[in-house]
Amino acid sequence: MREFLTGNYAAAYGVKLSRVEVVSAYPITPQTSVIEKISEFVEKGELKAKLIRVESEHSAMAAVIGAAFSGARAYTATSAQGLLYMYEMIWWAAGSRLPVVAGIVTRAIAPPWSIWTDHSDFMTLRDAGWAMLFASSAQEVLDMTIQAFKLAKELMLPVAVGWDAFITSHTAEPVEVPPQEQVDYFLGEKKKSPAAVDFENPFAHGALAFPKDYPKFREDIHRTLKAAGEVYSNIERRYYEATGRERYGLVEEVFCEDADAVMFIMGAAAGDAIHAAGELRRKGLHVGVARIRSIRPFPRNEVEKIARRASKVIVFDRSYSLGFGGVLATEVRSVLHEEGVDTPVISVTGGLGGSDLSPEYFEKIFLKGLGV
Amino acid sequence: MVELPVARPSVGAAGKTGNWRLFKPSIDYRKCIKCLLCWMYCPDGVISLSGKGLPVIDYEYCKGCGICAEECPVKAIEMVKEVEG
Amino acid sequence: MSLLEQFPREEYLLKGNAACAGCGPALALRYVLKALGPRTVLVIPASCSSIIAGAYPKSAFKVPVYHIAFAASAATASGLVEGLEAQGIEANVVVWAGDGGTVDIGLQGLSGAAERNHNVTYICYDNEAYMNTGIQRSGATPYGAWTTTTPLGNKGRKKDLPFIMAAHNIPYVATASPAFPKDLVNKVAKAQKIRGFKYIHILAPCPTGWRYDPRLTVKIARLAVMTGFWPLLEIEHGRLRLNNPSTNLLDPARRRPLKEYLELQGRYRHLSEEDLKVLQRQIDEQWARIKAMLRVQEELEDQVEQGQGERQR
Amino acid sequence: MLLEFRWHGRGGQGVVTAALLFARAAVNKGLYALAIPFFGAERRGAPVVAFNRISDKVIRMRSSVKRPDFVAVLDPSLLGLVDVAGGLKLGGTLIINGSKETAEEFVEKVGKRVAVVDATGIALELGLKLSGYALANMPMVGAVARVSGVVDLDALRKAVYDVWDGRVADSNWAGVERGFKEVKIFG
Known part of the structure; x- marks a missing residue:
């Protein structure tokens, strides 16, 4: 169906179509309308998700991490100062191999205060073990958000989807919204995450690792991300097959x-x-x-x-x-x-x-x- | 396969903690009244109960803190110096 | 009821863990897990318990655990419980955090989670300083206590977190002590049955940081209660109640001399008579406040009752 | 074909809504359209702008519009404050909420084609108000549609009823329709 959407609304549609189960966020311009739209979906019952309106971005990412540890599909979005405030948790999500997805509506970092776009905030993710995709239109925000959930699950790593403040986030354009069945088909049956809590075979996630053990975890993330180009290309192909949307490659x-x-x-x-x-x-x-x-x-x-x-x-x-x-x-x-x-x-x-x-x-x- | 930083439940996650001990609790079973307070107050859970309901200490893991001796209402537990070797 | 009926034999904190000999928090956690049973997931921020857990690939906990960064435990538990609920999975979501992770760096997240009233039990084991990093002062360090960052004794006053949490109007707040395991287990079990955010604060002596012979952990924990330093109480749906043996301690004459508690601990060795008075006064004030609260509570309840009576007429 | 529009108004007057509605109407005509708000830290009353780009092909350019084909001015008090004709293309048109006199005055001053519509008057007659402001944006959307010739009444009507429903939609639609019909071109 063709809708007329801003980039932020497109992200919210992507979240809805991906049947996200937990959304947690803290308001910051220009991210707010993503969460406002999701709130609307949740309140209207169009999206059956738990919406946690946290008291800070640090908590937003922590809550999303907790949700992913429960095995739920989880999403948050933020910008600039908010991303910096959640930075400790950003690393935690990757280190835990939790497949969360975050929308990053890029905004310049203060001071001086600025609410407009640049990519300084997004780029701080480079070393943190996240997959990082960047959209340039509302259509792409929607497509990438859906693809991101698949990518996260396949890499067992968090994925960030970035788009520019206002220029994309608040600019409205015609967007092809794929039907739910197509997205369901693309994402497939939800399988239990190996990193999720298990009461039958309990494990402690993130316990102390001595120097002899620590490196292998980092090396595995490094390896996984380096090889992720092919994974993403496959995902894009499968998305194309499911929805007929365009393919661009990396x-x-x-x-x-x-x-x-x-x-x-x-x-x-x-x-x-x-x-x-x-x-x-x-x-x-x-x-x-x-x-x-x-x-x-x-x-x-x-x-x-x-x-x-x-x-x-x-x-x-x-x-x-x-x-x-x-x-x-x-x-x-x-x-x-x-x-x-x-x-x-x-x-x-x-x-x-x-x-x-x-x-x-x-x-x-x-x-x-x-x-x- | 994803390299997950997950640790599985194990006795002795910190090794054989019995060798941390300087003093060793010794139970005088003639005095023991089976009140189980030693079992209850042991922070390490190294005291189990025998078929007769008597407390038995697992010296492989007992760290020798002495809480059992301190809390025993009939002074049936004594802390004795570990012998070297 | 025999002890064995009250305390299940099953151990969920496994032996051979990395707690110091005579660890008060480990003892408290042993009770907590016995009360909660296997369908429990712990969220543990940076604290002694991250170490007590042992090291990869072994874990000293027989329940699932998520180790999380210092400030993040309450928010992580929020997401965890909502995620479980979203998937229809039932479990006890419990935060097990030290005093630093609770009263200092974790307070913002804790306050937020409490205000949102997630179905979480948050337990603070309070050993009154940052013990894991080597005994640095926290917001829970009492007046006069030595730590490595208050070498001449702490000048601040212990932050009263149970009442701060009560001010969030959450359904359940309680204090507890490992010296009174029955009370502790009852409170955890009660919290487990209440839906919403529950907060339990356990004063857990630390032989390493408090500078005493590890055999005295339970004795010192008991004296903390008997001297009136640490009142055992619960605030259930806003209603404050003292628990035994603190019930009797409203009368100052029934309290053991504070000195008995302090003199067993090296961290108070340097305490002057003047300091002792300050600390004693703080305790007396604490009890005066509890007394006043109980009285006001009773008056309010009478008024409400009368009001209802009048309306009925 | 690429047409570029700039909308001037004051914070709270519905400039962004106007640009959004207009773009929706263009999409209903089978065209591609962008509605680009220029967001600042604007507050109620401060001068604000928004843009549209409309084409028969996908538009990828997202920078602010600097050489508009059409400029809409929602608040006549901005005429003396803001360079509303700035960058207006040769042969471009200004569409102003105002009277015949305003138009004549302006044609003389800027030497451009000017259209006027009494959008405020229409809004007040129809009771189109929000938080104390007369919502001139609806009649202005109609006027811009008519003057630019990009969209017709059907496309506009569908856009209005896609965004709103019930009485709000009816009165907004009445505003758009009257703006469309009552706008006059000078110069």
């Missing part, structure tokens, strides 16, 4: 095949970059956009392949590793170095704190990158 490539300069970019601004690339192509310039949809697993193969074909790589970051540089650029460079690809990489950081990124802006970057 990187969506637009005009990349014959591009001299390719821009790697993540999030809603990719739309403006694609528009800019289209305009430049009309003027005879060969530029392309590679929209990164997954940070963990990092699309190593795709990045390598795309960069090898191009003569110039531009990496656009909406966040910094402060004192070092663009986060995505660092990862792209690292992959290219490891794979022996010597295409020059230009790092550009912009759009911080919601500063507007127009097609004109991206045209300039492309031209600079091409040396025109």
